[in-house]
Amino acid sequence: MIEIFTTGGTIDKVYFDAKSNFQIGESPIQDLLIEANLTIDVKVTEVMRKDSLDMTDEDRAQIRRAIEASGSTQVVITHGTDTMVQTGRALKGIAGKTLVLTGAMQPARFRATDALFNVASALTAAQTLPPGVYIAMNGQIFDPQNTIKNVEENRFELRK
Amino acid sequence: MIEIFTTGGTIDKVYFDAKSNFQIGESPIQDLLIEANLTIDVKVTEVMRKDSLDMTDEDRAQIRRAIEASGSTQVVITHGTDTMVQTGRALKGIAGKTLVLTGAMQPARFRATDALFNVASALTAAQTLPPGVYIAMNGQIFDPQNTIKNVEENRFELRK
Amino acid sequence: MIEIFTTGGTIDKVYFDAKSNFQIGESPIQDLLIEANLTIDVKVTEVMRKDSLDMTDEDRAQIRRAIEASGSTQVVITHGTDTMVQTGRALKGIAGKTLVLTGAMQPARFRATDALFNVASALTAAQTLPPGVYIAMNGQIFDPQNTIKNVEENRFELRK
């Protein structure tokens, strides 16, 4: 069984017409996966609903505790992109588990979004990579230790 | 030929990851209509990109001038929902033209949105109704003179 | 209340991987309409699941009986495109009801399809047109008496 922990971020954003704005809502990951017709067991659990710019050290400790408490050795964490790298570093050193962080540049509820691609990529990497912490975004697998989000280019890349 | 004037509103909202927010972008109406495989001529022209809460009397006068200058007698105006009724009233009295205002409660770029339904409804009403001003939203045709947006219920309804 | 009768046709086609082919399945109209967030009452009833090339005079009589038995004066009939015109003619003379036939050139379950546009158009025409029989396809309203399906061009048009 692969465990998916959702923590918020762009991937989970919804639009509230009444307030004319965007907020982080219930994660649509579970629904997105229905059409993938999965033959593996996947369990989706919400840990928090946070914009990753608002994440604190205590939030990261909470995510770490959820992963450590999980019976699964293959874990995907959906997360805002702005501080995904920092959370990845804060999850270092959990023995025997393959952890893959992912998220999206466009909300999963959009017609055109990278969300499903990224989640599919993360679920695959969680099964094929050795224990450790990884980021799966837009087709590429990164090590949080040497990765940055290039905000201008809207992409993850190796730190030079 | 039916002319569609776009003015902004929720229907045209896009998500900018870099700024982590939603703004009114280029209208996706033209792209949405490709798959409708239309056998009628439709021309889409952007008049402005405004949240309808920010619309001024001068904006409404500009929309009115665009409609009056148009050679078409069947006109659809996409518009934010919050002040769609006011704009409808401001367009009263343009002789010989059927004007239909429409918009969306969820951005057209969402996977689940009322945008395409509403635009289809407006394009049909523009062809089947006599000259005058109408609102086509969520399956219903309204007269702006006796209609309000019920913000709490997120729907248009007759003013009691 | 608007009544929608489904009869089959391309609009309702599904794909069966096990048989590697396409068949007419349960109509997805009800699901499609959820995101339209309708403020009108719409009731969807399946009359049959037929490719319209296979429709017989008895099938058309059955559709007519369903419409006559309905308490609604505004009726939409989803139908295969190949013989939509013939069925339209067979429904002539039902007093006091506005009947609008519609369908799709691409199945409603496709990502790019004219189905939702056409259904929205038909639901609008059923409310705005006087009693009679109409076809609403790809943005245009037709009278079955003087319309043909141009198979090569994949469109409905006036008979010359």
Added chain:
Amino acid sequence: MIEIFTTGGTIDKVYFDAKSNFQIGESPIQDLLIEANLTIDVKVTEVMRKDSLDMTDEDRAQIRRAIEASGSTQVVITHGTDTMVQTGRALKGIAGKTLVLTGAMQPARFRATDALFNVASALTAAQTLPPGVYIAMNGQIFDPQNTIKNVEENRFELRK
């Protein structure tokens, strides 16, 4: 650079209204990947357009030659599901390349399809697995040597 070779199958099926049937068309993979916003180079090349039930030994030899001639060591092959296992076996022994076969149970052009998930999974597996031949379907990675398609259940599984 990852090379994607398309060979046909359900994933590439389109609907032809004029003939009222489904056929294998131009692969939509390139278009699907646009929204994934990839930061890796992916090249999509059509090798053939075949239902996999119609694939011959010569077809499989042709696919093998295309892979051997490719400068890429990471290759994804999209393929019909019915004989994906056989093609996987026929590709055994190509040194130094990670080959991942994938496809879909529902056409990629459908609104609800496993196509994008499967392609994302295959592109990830091609980067994370050692040289060899694999099948990536519905969240799972298989070895063609000990896998069957369970046609009744519409899924791949280990041969018992």
